[in-house]
Amino acid sequence: MAKPLLSSDTIFDEALRILAEQGAAGLTIRTLATQLRCSNSTLYQQVGSVEQLTRGVVAHAFSRLEIAFDDDAVWEIAVQSWCLALRGALLAQPELCKLMTVADRGVVIDYAERLLVVLERDGFSRARAIEIGGILAHVTLSMSLSDIAAPGEWDDPRVFATTVRWLIHGMALTRAEELLGGARSDPPATTR
Structure with missing residues (x-):
């Protein structure tokens, strides 16, 4: 049988x-x-x-992961909390992360969707929220997986926290420009 x-x-x-x-x-x-x-x-x-x-x-x-972040906070705090929670979940499972490739970026879609709700609630368009979620997921996954694969001076938690703060600052500037009438959201090209 x-x-x-x-x-x-x-x-x-x-x-x-x-x-x-x-x-x-x-x-x-x-x-x-x-x-x-x-x-x-x-x-x-x-x-x-x-x-x-x-x-x-x-x-x-x-x-099966339960990744909690501060989704009741204003978007800046929620974004920071989201990135830190995802990074924490990744760092807690280094052997799993060693199996991950860019083909696995879709595994964070459900988690990212929860962040999009916060961003839309706080005035970002759906399209901009999706763009932001994709960038934040990419940065968080990339930095976390590379820190696990090759530990060293760059895996200092302050480097990741600074990167997230800079991203939030850039998002806030872009949002302010959009609210002021669709001003250019890309930085002007520099010349020498």
């Missing part, structure tokens, strides 16, 4: 357990199949390639 198929939750939960115990290098199809008591080919049939397994594990982990 054939063994029943495993649910994707079962597969990804076991993958996360292996990741926690053995790190990113320990998460292989062979190890996962052994732990699930199935063949490598059965696992490939259920999850696809190693790349698909990895993307699925990252998405599964993020779907």
Whole structure:
């Protein structure tokens, strides 16, 4: 009699357990199949390639994260809180982050949507809120993942906090220019 198929939750939960115990290098199809008591080919049939397994594990982990930020605050405080909370969640799971690539940027969409609500509530257009959310997600993911991949002088939390403050300052200037009648939001080109 054939063994029943495993649910994707079962597969990804076991993958996360292996990741926690053995790190990113320990998460292989062979190890996962052994732990699930199935063949490598059965696992490939259920999850696809190693790349698909990895993307699925990252998405599964993020779907279970509870990332809280101060969404009742004014937008400047909410943005700072959002960036710091996302960074904190990433830094708390370095082995998971070692699996992440730019292909995983979509895992923060639900979290970013919560920030867009705050930005729209405080007067940003939907289009501008989406642009801001994308930039903040990119900066937060990029800086956090690079700090995990290559720790050093740049992973000082003050560098990230300063970057976020500068982004907020730029967003505030752009917003003020837009409120003053659609003034140019890009800085003028400089000449030598």
